[in-house]
Amino acid sequence: MELIQTIEQWAWIGWLVLILLFLVIEMLTLDFTFLMLSIGGVAGLGTDLLGGPIWLQVVVAAVVAAILLLALRPPLLRRLRRGEDPTLSxxxxxxxxxxxxxxxxxxxxxxxxxxxxxxxxxxxxxxxxxxxxxxxxxxxxxxxxxxxxxxxxxxxxxx
CATH class of the missing domain: 2.40.50.140 (Nucleic acid-binding proteins)
Structure with missing residues (x-):
């Protein structure tokens, strides 16, 4: 029981590390996937700061990341690639x-x-x-x- 309490007490550090890791990967890939995952991590961190249990933090982070990946990422990619030159090279x-x-x-x-x-x-x-x-x-x-x-x-x- 003490292990679970320790994890819940220090979960905010895990969320910060995960968010920073996802942001670094996003800077290397520029594909908006890891940006959406890091925003999901911010939602998980917010749930932790509001006192939610660890299982709720993970569920909130996963749901927010999935919604962003499915709803926000495709239009952002279309907008980003709108000015590309279609000429073959x-x-x-x-x-x-x-x-x-x-x-x-x-x-x-x-x-x-x-x-x-x-x-x-x-x-x-x-x-x-x-x-x-x-x-x-x-x-x-x-x-x-x-x-x-x-x-x-x-x-x-x-x-």
Whole structure:
């Protein structure tokens, strides 16, 4: 019984440590998840300061955090990401980019020239051999190698 009384007597320190821990994690992630959990911790601390038992403190903290996570976090994330540039960048921009085979491309290697003018080391799916002049499309980027597939007949290689 004495252990439970000691925990209830010093619970406010635990709430403060938990709140600070969640705030530090939030500063590193910037995702609003741990901010909502820390506000739930503030609600638990408030319940402790009002004299509530430890089980009530945990329930209040959990309910407040859950409500904030479900109700407040999504609109905050939408507002935060509202001004993002939707333009693809870096490797994402190369996916589905057309090009032409420069030197024979097999499952082991080869070289292609993409429509943006870049020369890339390329690899084709296993069992596929692409000869020079064959129109291709990039399916993915694997390190510094473009994984390519033959372009369909209706597609223009440098469109």
């Amino acid at each position: 870096n490797m994402d921009r190369l996916i589905e980019l057309p090009g032409t085979v420069v030197s024979t491309v097999t499952g082991l290697g080869g070289q292609v020239k993409l429509s943006n003018g870049d020369l890339w080391t390329a690899r084709a799916p296993e069992g596929t051999t692409l000869t020079p002049g064959t129109p291709i499309r990039v399916t993915r980027i694997d390190g510094a190698t473009a994984v390519v597939r033959p372009a369909q007949e209706t597609e223009s290689p440098l469109a």
